[in-house]
Amino acid sequence: MNASAGHLREQFDDSVQQREASTLGMWTFLATEVLFFGVLFAGYAFCRVIFPDAFAEASRHTDMLLGTLETAVLLSSSCAAALAVREVQLGGRRVATWLLLITAALGIAFLAMHGLEYVAEYREGLIPGIRYTQHGPHAASMQLFFCLYYFITGFHGLHVSIGVGLLLAMAWRTHRGAFDQDYHTPLELTALYWHLVDIVWIFVYPLIYLVGRAA
């Protein structure tokens, strides 16, 4: 008797088939997520081709140091999530629980740092429609950059928050012994989701923080 026996749904021949169906479903969902964020990136590409100088100037208003730190935090959290899945596959429940808690904590640290950025941007008057105090030749078209910035990072932050919730739930279930070498699909799928959120940020970083830095 192992943890997988109680989880096999009747439409599946065996737990392998069930796992294959679950991972395929998750990857299909992730492909739709790629397109969800992809639309925002396509809009970004479109606007940036039209207003290259405004985008470079607007990007210089973002906080490159915090952005770099946030990227490092998310990359590390992805590694911790991958290690948690590995640990469960090897039968280590306690370490896996801790790794999941570390992943969630890094996610919360990311959200806190991004919150600090939003506060700084509010003070600097960089939020179109709410508090926008920029002047100069590019001020009007820079608003496009900031609108895209808030939509992309806002939706990304929402995904990180959902991911933190899922990770905490998985940490709890791992701690309770719900997963073992033979059954850990929910944990695997949560890790996949977390990695995709990381990949989105990998592209946000150069497009938001690194434009026009050398000029």
Place this chain on the structure above:
Amino acid sequence: MNARAPSRQPRNHRSGPAPPSLRSNLLVLAALLVLLGLSAGSALIPMGAFNEVANLGIAAMKALLVLVFFMRLKSDSALLRLVAGTGFAWLALLIALSLADLLSRQNLLPPW
């Protein structure tokens, strides 16, 4: 044994991707952080249009590392590689066709 897939390994749940070594996961993280440093550093050096090539090239490399190793596309089934590739391929189409339209369109004056 399963009749439909006689050549497979015995069907238990461990036939999914084998756990990677601790070393490989930590090496991937180290590579990701080095690439992040390269990305931040190269952005500060004036290289003209090549700045953008470097930025996006490094981002693509980082994303590939995460996809292949952390998300285990390397060791999991080929079907998943196909689905993952399809998502990014549609995105490439979306961006390429939008930009092709934007960059090649000419304003036509009305004939009256």
